[in-house]
Amino acid sequence: MTQPTDPRRVLLRAALDAAERGWHVFPLRPGTKRPALHGEAACPRTGPCTAGHRKWEQRATTDPELIRATWARAPYNVGIATGPSALVVVDLDMPKDNSSSDTPDGATTFGALCERAGHPVPATYRTRTASGGEHLYFTTPTGVRLANTAGTIGKLVDTRAWGGYVVAAGSITPAGPYEAVGGPVAASLPAWLLSILKPAPKPAQTPSGPVTAQSRRYADVALANETRNVTGAQVGERATRLFRAARALGRFVAWGDLPRHVVEQALQGAGEAVGLTAAECRSTLRSALNWSIAHNQRGRKAA
Template sequence: MSDDLMRAALAAAQRGWHVFPLRPGTKRPALHGETACPRTGPCAEGHRKWEVRATTDPDRIRAAWQRAPFNVGIATGPSGLLVVDLDVPKTNSSMDAPCGATTFKALCERTGQAVPRTRTVRTASSGQHLYFTAPAAARLHNTAGTLAPLVDTRAWGGYVVAAGSAVDGTRYEVQGPALLRALPDWLKRTLVPPHPVNRPAAVPAARVHRPYVDAALAQETAAVTTAPEGRRNATLLRAARALGRFVASGDLTHDEVEMPLQRAGESAGLSATECRTTLRSALDWSITHNQTRTGVAA
């Protein structure tokens, strides 16, 4: 079993896919977390997460898989992959719900597209992973249910269990032809909606310049950019709520707040989708709660 898993890791690396060990029989990374980091070896200059430590180096792979029968994780972002995860209902109460393969097929039909044929891996839960090469011009991140119910995607910040690994005694296996296709343009358009940084900001002609408004914007943007892991989304939420009062008062436009915070959130490590969702909610809340005070809603 250990030799088979080592061969699976080496085969993935030969394709240019960056691999790292998962705990035997599970989908959990076998590498230490930040709180347990010894700050030595690969982490001598600071903790390095599994996505950074994933490798295509055959010597490193052999050394790692000689230690234990690790499952094989593929870091999708560094590997240039986007994987569509077609899941199955998890609980007995939802067994009548359509599976991800069904909802994805319905999505394809609604958009007038055929279900893409590409490298497909059957998962341990009888779901499917559809592998695509990710577009070089767009840094895609993970999504959850964005395309359809029980349809997730794995890209930067995500990983998948490689074929040849086994979870709960069931092996991940390649189904059908192993040809790897590029992400279809229609799927890319769905996953990359118009970005706020691409929209021109409308600036009110008669607005009075207030230095403290600019200072607040700069301070909150910097706080989001430097937010530590585990506090990034909360910092983005707080910053948007703090700056939303300037939108309510007319000192800043919605885009003048949303655009720099979106860039700051993505720079800190949040996905574009996470940033958009948090900003939309926080700004709407702040504008609503500051309207009566600024006289917008008397």
């Protein structure tokens, strides 16, 4: 007669497998996606927190002995701290139950983005999530530090990097398991995707105070330069250049230096001139401008 599998042993193996890949793991509450480690308010200031509270990202580890000791206490699910693991994980989510029936899922949106960029969907280690979505794992270049994003790439497409974590394959929730379904290793983050995820460049000096003739001239020059960058794009980099141009110019819209419709009209024309469809341009511009405007609302001094 087959003996039932010990969940604690299965989850320990999942944690050790992730650690063997160099991924830093920490415990999640059994059956959930929430960290099992104490919060700052409940910190005893002992053990690893003797010198001050250490959050889950700081306590995530690849030490097999520490992992064995932790998972011996309970059948914890496994969290992977993406930043310390030098990972960027693209989270392709499923539409919510109350979404329109024709709402594309994250995988469809990401596939369309790859096609616009002139590249296939990257082959890499990936997992199927409990909700039916996917996590695509990529390694980050040395010296590159990326933050989490939510909707920057597209609807239902988020990323987890520094400050974020994902649930590892082998973990189980009431909604279902997390399962490895892709390649055996995490591929390097593609350069075209890195260019989208990198923060928009900021000017070396930005004037404070009310809009002046000088700041408007600066914005006009930036608009001309970014439009020229898009019209000079080669096949395979057109969508990326359009996205980056909109991200760079969105701050001038937020600051009142440029009307949004002027930016949209100039970049829409540039994108269509190099072969992107009108719909592709509108979708890219809407996403990039919305993000940039929202992140520059606090004004020039905070930008």
